[in-house]
Amino acid sequence: MRREIFEAGHDDFRTMARAFVQDRVGPRLPEWEAAGQVDRGLFTAAGELGLLGFEVDEKYGGGGVDDFRYNVVLNEELTRAGATAVVMNLCGFNDLIAPYLVQLCSDEQKSRWLPDLCAGRSVAAVAMTEPGAGSDLKSITTTATRDGDDYVLNGAKTFISNGVLADVVVVAAKTDPSAGSRGISLLVVERGMPGFERGRRLHKIGLAAQDTAELFFDGVRVPRANLLGEEGAGFGYLMRNLVQERLSVSVTAVASMHRALDEALAYTRDRRAFGQRIADFQATKFTLAELATQVEVAQVFLDRCIAGHVRNDLTEVEAAMCKWWVTELQQQVVTRALQLHGGYGFMREYGIAREFVDARASTLYAGTTEIMKEIIGRSLVRER
Missing domain, CATH: 2.40.110.10 (Butyryl-CoA Dehydrogenase, subunit A, domain 2)
Known part of the structure; x- marks a missing residue:
């Protein structure tokens, strides 16, 4: 189903981003996992395709497009390919770091740092x-x-x-x-x-x-x-940019849920037990139905927040609501998807196993679930 928040340009970009992930990320992922880090070639390859610094002015090597939906597309393509660990490399720059440099750097500072960062010659x-x-x-x-x-x-x-x-x-x-x-x-x-x-x-x-x-x-x-x-203004800058950081984490979480559901569907359709596919058992169908519904609801909520952020009216409280709710739901969805794999879900060669361990950080970074609820609760009490 095509999501209403995207336009034709985003669809074209998704095709290019998906090809990049399939060609330049997926084959190298096992090697990078063993090494504990990606290599610098990832950044230069991304820079050559214009995947770094979407909102950075073109004169500094960026895309010159202030549209968070492009950030979303790259994040989703990496995550749904099982490369969640790489999101913080590329999307970490686009979503978390570039905003500080674009908003706060003088022209001299931009000239010093941004061209190399957008080209992937430097890492931030x-x-x-x-x-x-x-x-x-x-x-x-x-x-x-x-x-x-x-x-x-x-x-x-x-x-x-x-x-x-x-x-x-x-x-x-x-x-x-x-x-x-x-x-x-x-x-x-x-x-x-x-x-x-x-x-x-x-x-x-x-x-x-x-x-x-x-x-x-x-x-x-x-x-x-x-x-x-x-x-002395650093705390305000950090709070302002945490809205986008939390939204970025939410994008990863929902994309992770889609991947977990896809993995569960593929496995249960293929695996047989007691003379039939696992997917044909009523209990399995009910579980899959629940997961599909939860993922769809999360996607709609997230897309509403993305649209608000593109309009520049997503609030700190709304970002906190989205971040805690979808990341906590992610834990449930991924865990239940793994359960449908039985013992094979515990094997590292299965994608759901990686999704399970990678997902656990979502409720912790960019502000824990408890901090998100504190932000929301404090706002509600103050408003009352």
Whole structure:
């Protein structure tokens, strides 16, 4: 069924994105999972096809199109091909990092960073989470102290996607620890700056091809020319862009549910037991009917939120509602789809097994389910 939020241009783009995923991502996925990261060739290949920096101005190498629906298409094609781990590589730049650079960079900063990032010659990351501060960003302890024309950066970050490969890292730090959320600023740290070190690659239960790392900053001198936006305004920038980040996670979650349902349908139609297909048992048909209905409802809700975001009127509360609900539903759908596979669902060579472990992060990053409900509940209480 064609979704009303898309137009002909998006359908054409989907054809191209699907071919890219089939040709350049799918065959390499086992290799990347074994290595714990993708190789840089993924980024340059994506850059050559214009899959990086959709909203970046064309003069900086981007697509010059501010339409989140293109981001959605690429995300969906990666996820439905089983490459959820690669979403944070390509869509991570488009959905999470590029908005900071487009909105906050000066022309000089854009000229310095964006052409290489859009071409895939450089890789970017954003570093918010710390060992002692996850969803509570106001409690970060990384500091950046002014010293002449530099900031001296000290602290540590963890769970940083693309942390190993990143050449450019947007770091949240406190430039005025006494000012609470109004003392947080965003600085761009570049590969090779003395005192900037990568820690170990973190070993996750899922998303094996996605490199996730610890980052350490020990007296890193960051030029004031690498400040993004205004000093002390970082918390507001983070909150504003978290709406799109949470919507991006929701897109992945719903695409994952579609894949899980497809895997369950294919398996139950093929597998036989007691003289008939598993799909022909009434219990199986009822389960599949329930899953199909849940996925369809989630897709409609998500598409409404995507349409709102394209119109620039999706609120923080609506994004939180979408994020917690579809990611929690994803856990149920994927688990029940795996159950339909019986023992084979526990085997890594089956796509549903990868979907099961990859899905588990959805309710955790970009704000946990509990934080999403707090945002919604706080808004309801305040409105009443």
